[in-house]
Amino acid sequence: MNESLWLTAAVLFAVLGMGWLALSLRTHWQQVCPQQDLNPREGHLRASGACLLLLSAVCCFEADHPSMAVLVWVMILAMAAVVVAMTLSSHPGLLRSICPRAFIEDVHSQD
Amino acid sequence: MFNGFRIAMTWVHTWFGLVLGFVLMVCFFFGALSVFDREIDRWAIPETRFEPQPMPSFDRLLLPVLEQQLSPDEQEYAANMPKLHDAGKGPMTPRLELPVDEYWAYTTHRDPVLAAGGGFRVPHPKDPTLENHIHGRVTIDPRSGTVLRDDALKIGSDWFYPLHYKLQWEWKDLGYWIVGLAAFSMLAALVTGVIIHRKIFREFFTFRPWKQTQRSALDLHNMTGVVALPFHFFFSFTGLVIFASFFYFPLSHTLLKPLHDQHAVLEAQRAGLPYERAGVAVPMASVDAMVREAKRRWAARDMAGEVGFLTVTHVGDANSFVSIYRAGSDRVSLVGEGIHFKASTGEVQYEDPPRAAVSEINEFLTGLHLQHFEHWLLRWLYVLGGLLGAVCIATGFVFFVEKRKRQHAKMGGQGSRVVDALAVTTVTGMVIAAVGMLVANRLLPIDLPGKGDWEKWVFWAVWALTMAHAFWRSAPVAQGRLNPAWCEQCWALGVLAIAAVLLNWVTTGDHLIKTVFTDTYWAVAGVDLSLLGCALIAFWVGRKLMRPTTYEKNAVNRALALHE
Known part of the structure; x- marks a missing residue:
């Protein structure tokens, strides 16, 4: 896989990972899913989000010399966090689409 | 004075941020523009709009230009020659008769034009231990060897870029000192900001533009400060590191100058690179052959690359040597892996040894800030980091005003x-x-x-x-x-x-x-x-x-x- 594909993957994993980390926070979950009957599986979202960020790091190290990769990764994380924060403030519904069904708990189905 | 640590930190954050924030805005914004300084130069000087070129042939193209068209800078001669020349040893040598002592040429993967220049020796110096050079420089079209007009302002690299580290205030180097103080206060503002920000993780992604301006400005201030915290910290810190040895802690040029000079002599002896001229005129061997040999040696070390910087020291003398440095476009550290050749024979005299750990860290930190590497995504991410820094400071101002303006209006x-x-x-x-x-x-x-x-x-x-x-x-x-x-x-x-x-x-x-x-x-x-x-x-x-x-x-x- 060439360098630009690795970097594209790194960006995508970072945005997705930051998105899941944001959804694991109650305030942001309520912005994205105002319905009372859906709860996030916070632990799953947090752990998977962190894994995706690590995966993003792996892609950066595949693309570049380690000294360069570490800089690229840190800056990609910053960019991804801004993208997620701005999406939450302007179009929070969009983040719903990146949240897998497995990470959502239906309160009624438990009854 | 303060009823608690957090309140004390808030005071430091607010007032240091406010007073030096105006300088920091200049540093961050023009720093962000400097990432693309060469590109702004191309926009501002249309006659240089062609593709970047590798270092051209020194023997066929550069040497004739340097020998025939390089001369000591008029202004530098007028300002420095009377200070360097010892009138007791004879009259001052006219500008165009100064003998050349060194040549250099520099290019990067983003430069269509080549910067080259040289140092001209002051024949009767007051203090022989000083460098005693009057410098000259030219801008060359590397495709043809034509010397381009050098009087057009390179708005990116000669205006926006220096503005971000010296504010174009050169009197007593005051600009460097103010920027240094601002960088230091940025570090303090980052630490105090982290201390006073109560919900750093819970509000990591929080920006509520629909709320009161004061609240949304604070959200944006926190968010832009926190998400790019490593960028803000490292750029403030490395900015200080870059100038520390020149301006802030110039020990090697003040307190430790005799030791520094002695070290330079010993280093030259150890490396076999003559510190002074021999005074015997000797012609120079082919520099292009030396470039080929340098490239072969880099490739053998699995570091194939182009030449970024080339110097000829003690031009035309038996002690002359040629130093060839690799362009560091594929890594963060600056140009390096220097190989030095005896100019009269072309034989390799010395290869720079692997750097020590401290030097390696210094090169990495400096390179991280100066970004000579070829990585367009990282360059754009640096622009983003710089702009996030500017937004963080600007929203800090807005928050300061919004928090106080109604109260000030009443009073x-x-x-x-x-x-x-x-x-x-x-x-x-x-x-x-x-x-x-x-x-x-x-x-x-x-x-x-x-x-x-x-x-x-x-x-x-x-x-x-x-x-x-x-x-x-x-x-x-x-x-x-x-x-x-x-x-x-x-x-x-x-x-x-x-x-x-x-x-x-x-x-x-x-x-x-x-x-x-x-x-x-x-x-x-x-x-x-x-x-x-x-x-x-x-x-x-x-x-x-x-x-x-x-x-x-x-x-x-x-x-x-x-x-x-």
């Missing part, structure tokens, strides 16, 4: 009015000055004597005008309302940015369809697209500022409902 104070006007000057005013300079660059005739100086005057004049405008329109702030200068300067910025793109098209024929599609030239297209992006954002913000915010609308509705 009849003018503090927030002054801070707000200065904030307008350093946010929209600074961008207007930068874009105004580009507009002037396209409007002023190319053959105008001192065109570069005129461009500099336009920059300062436009910036001063925006400041006058910001103060003139600031009366509403004293009544607890918004300064209309924010909105008006956004519109002015949008118009100027579009004018710059159109003027580039009219004066050079390089419109965006050509530079993006038909005759792609990303350096110019990138600047044009950034200007258009800047115009769009400026118009959008200007329009938003003309309308009351959702919070203000709700407040009015609530007031009306109560009234009814």
Whole structure:
């Protein structure tokens, strides 16, 4: 896989990972899913989000010399966090689409 | 004085941030522009719009140019020659008769033109231990060896770039000191900011533009500060590291100078690179052959690369040597892996050994900031980091004003009015000055004597005008309302940015369809697209500022409902 594909993957994993980390926070979950009957599986979202960020790091190290990769990764994380924060403030519904069904708990189905 | 640690930290964060924040705005914004300084140079000097070139042949192309067309700089000769020359040993050597002592040539993967120059020896120096050189430089078209006019201002690399580290204030090196102090206070502001931010993780992604301006400005301040915290920290820190040995802790040139000089002599002896001239004239062997050998040795070390920097020391002397350094375009550290050749024979005299750990860290930190590498994504991410820093500081100003302006209005104070006007000057005013300079660059005739100086005057004049405008329109702030200068300067910025793109098209024929599609030239297209992006954002913000915010609308509705 060439360098630009690795970097594209790194960006995508970072945005997705930051998105899941944001959804694991109650305030942001309520912005994205105002319905009372859906709860996030916070632990799953947090752990998977962190894994995706690590995966993003792996892609950066595949693309570049380690000294360069570490800089690229840190800056990609910053960019991804801004993208997620701005999406939450302007179009929070969009983040719903990146949240897998497995990470959502239906309160009624438990009854 | 303070009832608690957090309150003390808030005081430090607020006041250090406010006082030096205006300088930090300049550092972050022009630092962000400096990431693409060479590209801005191409936009400003249309005759240099061609593809970047590798280091050309030294023997066939560079040496004839340097021998025939390089001369000591007139201004430097007038200023330094009387200081360096020992009148007791004879009359001062005329400028054009100074003997050349060194040559250098420098290029990067982003430079179509080649920077080259040399040092001319002062024959009768007062203090022989000093460098005793009068310098000269030329800009060369590496395709043909033509010497290009060097009087056009390189707006990116000779104006925006130095502005971010010395504010173009060279008297007593005051600019370096102020920027150093600002960088240090940035580090303090980051640490205190982390301490006073109570919900750093819970509000990591929080930005609520629909809330009161004070709240949303604080959200944006926190968010831009936290998400790019490593960037803000490392760039402030490495900025200090880069200049530490020159300005802030110049021990090797002051207290430890004798030790430093002795070390340089011993180092030269150890490496076999002569520290002084032998005084015996000897011709130089082929430098191109030395370049080939250097490239072969780099490739053998699995570090194949191009030449970034080349020097010839003690030109024409038996002790002359040629140093060839690899362009560090594939890694963060600066040019390195130097290989030194005996100039008279072309044999390898010395290869730089692997660096020690401390030196390696220093090279990495310096390279991290100076970014000589070829990595376009990382360059754009650096721009993002710089702009996030600027947004963080600007929203800090807005928060400061919003928090106090109503109280000041009740008490009849003018503090927030002054801070707000200065904030307008350093946010929209600074961008207007930068874009105004580009507009002037396209409007002023190319053959105008001192065109570069005129461009500099336009920059300062436009910036001063925006400041006058910001103060003139600031009366509403004293009544607890918004300064209309924010909105008006956004519109002015949008118009100027579009004018710059159109003027580039009219004066050079390089419109965006050509530079993006038909005759792609990303350096110019990138600047044009950034200007258009800047115009769009400026118009959008200007329009938003003309309308009351959702919070203000709700407040009015609530007031009306109560009234009814």
